[in-house]
Amino acid sequence: MNALDAYRPRAAWMTTLMLTALALINFLDKIVLGMVAVPLMRDLNLTPGQFGILAGSFFWLFAVSTVLVGFLANRVQTRWLLLAMGIAWAFIQIPQALMSSMAAFLVSRVALGAAEGPFYPVYVHALYKWFPNEKRNMPVACVNQGAVVGLLLAGLIIPMITHHWGWRMNFIALGIVGVAWSLLWLCFGREGTLTDRPRAHAGPDAPRRHVPYRKLLSNPNVLCVFFLGFAAYWMLGAAMSWLPTYLEKALGFSGIESGRWFAIVIAIAAPFSLGLSFLSQRMLARGLTSRGARVNLLCAAFIGGACIFFLLLLPGFTPVQKILIFALANALPTVCFVLAPALLSEVVPDTQRGGLIGIHTALASMGAAISPMLIGRIVQMSGATNPHAYELGFATIAAMLILAAVVALVWLRPGRSRHDSNESIAPSAA
Numbered sequence: 001m002n003a004l005d006a007y008r009p010r011a012a013w014m015t016t017l018m019l020t021a022l023a024l025i026n027f028l029d030k031i032v033l034g035m036v037a038v039p040l041m042r043d044l045n046l047t048p049g050q051f052g053i054l055a056g057s058f059f060w061l062f063a064v065s066t067v068l069v070g071f072l073a074n075r076v077q078t079r080w081l082l083l084a085m086g087i088a089w090a091f092i093q094i095p096q097a098l099m100s101s102m103a104a105f106l107v108s109r110v111a112l113g114a115a116e117g118p119f120y121p122v123y124v125h126a127l128y129k130w131f132p133n134e135k136r137n138m139p140v141a142c143v144n145q146g147a148v149v150g151l152l153l154a155g156l157i158i159p160m161i162t163h164h165w166g167w168r169m170n171f172i173a174l175g176i177v178g179v180a181w182s183l184l185w186l187c188f189g190r191e192g193t194l195t196d197r198p199r200a201h202a203g204p205d206a207p208r209r210h211v212p213y214r215k216l217l218s219n220p221n222v223l224c225v226f227f228l229g230f231a232a233y234w235m236l237g238a239a240m241s242w243l244p245t246y247l248e249k250a251l252g253f254s255g256i257e258s259g260r261w262f263a264i265v266i267a268i269a270a271p272f273s274l275g276l277s278f279l280s281q282r283m284l285a286r287g288l289t290s291r292g293a294r295v296n297l298l299c300a301a302f303i304g305g306a307c308i309f310f311l312l313l314l315p316g317f318t319p320v321q322k323i324l325i326f327a328l329a330n331a332l333p334t335v336c337f338v339l340a341p342a343l344l345s346e347v348v349p350d351t352q353r354g355g356l357i358g359i360h361t362a363l364a365s366m367g368a369a370i371s372p373m374l375i376g377r378i379v380q381m382s383g384a385t386n387p388h389a390y391e392l393g394f395a396t397i398a399a400m401l402i403l404a405a406v407v408a409l410v411w412l413r414p415g416r417s418r419h420d421s422n423e424s425i426a427p428s429a430a
Helices: 009-035 037-044 048-057 062-072 078-098 102-116 119-128 137-165 169-188 213-217 220-250 255-285 290-311 319-345 350-364 366-382 387-411 414-424
Strands: none
Touching: 009 037, 009 048, 009 078, 009 102, 009 119, 009 137, 009 169, 009 220, 037 048, 037 220, 048 102, 048 220, 048 366, 062 102, 062 119, 062 350, 062 366, 078 102, 078 119, 078 169, 119 137, 119 319, 119 350, 137 169, 137 255, 137 319, 213 220, 213 350, 220 255, 220 290, 220 319, 220 350, 220 366, 220 387, 255 290, 255 319, 290 319, 290 387, 290 414, 319 350, 319 387, 350 366, 366 387
């Protein structure tokens, strides 16, 4: 029986819908700190540099927990891992609503990051148990749109909650939403049963393949995907931490106006991520190689986004024009969050997929830990009301995107990696 014979579309897309809702919560958790940055910095008496450390702290244990739970996903059903994450996220919100010192708040953000870190590899691994390789782009893209909706809601709702009830009430609301999702998942969440069959000459009863991790982690193709992810997370961390403050303190919008503009930035990204994911899947269906349909498309998106980011350094743009430039630059590279795990899944056996995607997310997320701190230092040196300070920080995104794209164009060839892996793998008993 091939993968398409075992594919159950209705159950697969129902799981996708549930995970999309969890992604919405996940990104509300991530962005809330940036959205309440101005009143939080005022109440806790934080400098831009200190806030940069606080924003980056979310990712300090993100990498460690991602790797550990990623490997655990190779052995434990993703259904239970996702439930544990949903419950943990909900209850860690409460201390954040109560803390009044930077040190205590820092501990809470580190703990939340550790709990949220494994979400990406676990949900991708969960979806890949429901969809065959040729159908994997769109469900991952759809779950990513849950993140987009979460960021949209953040821009619209968080400023309103802050205005009427104070910034702390946002964390309480997130805790309630997290508990509600966990109860629904406990009732309706299921585990997929679709597995990748051994290739070519191997029969359906052949033992599952195993590739030594030292071989996977020294594979130039895998390392290139890791670097692409690092650049994408560098952009994500910078945007979530500093874009709301840039809109309010540097461009002069009110808190509510800044939230609305932030929502517009996110809304612009959504069709690009979905459209490029769909284009890649169509290219694969028409016979293009993964190099053409995934690698080249992703690198073009990176380089295009980087060139647009550099436009912010030019004089003469109005605040609204700067927002639209940022929105377009930010939109193109987001397709990496769909295509990177698909590229990795072409190399690794399904029994090791959770572990490798966990390692990928762990290493890539270091970009999101570093960029807020670096931009915080740049802003502190140049002044929190100086737009050029933030724009210099955003230029680091452009540099990172171009470097990652060049490396991938030179060394990332997934077809060759798959061939090498197939020849060197010795079957191992499950």
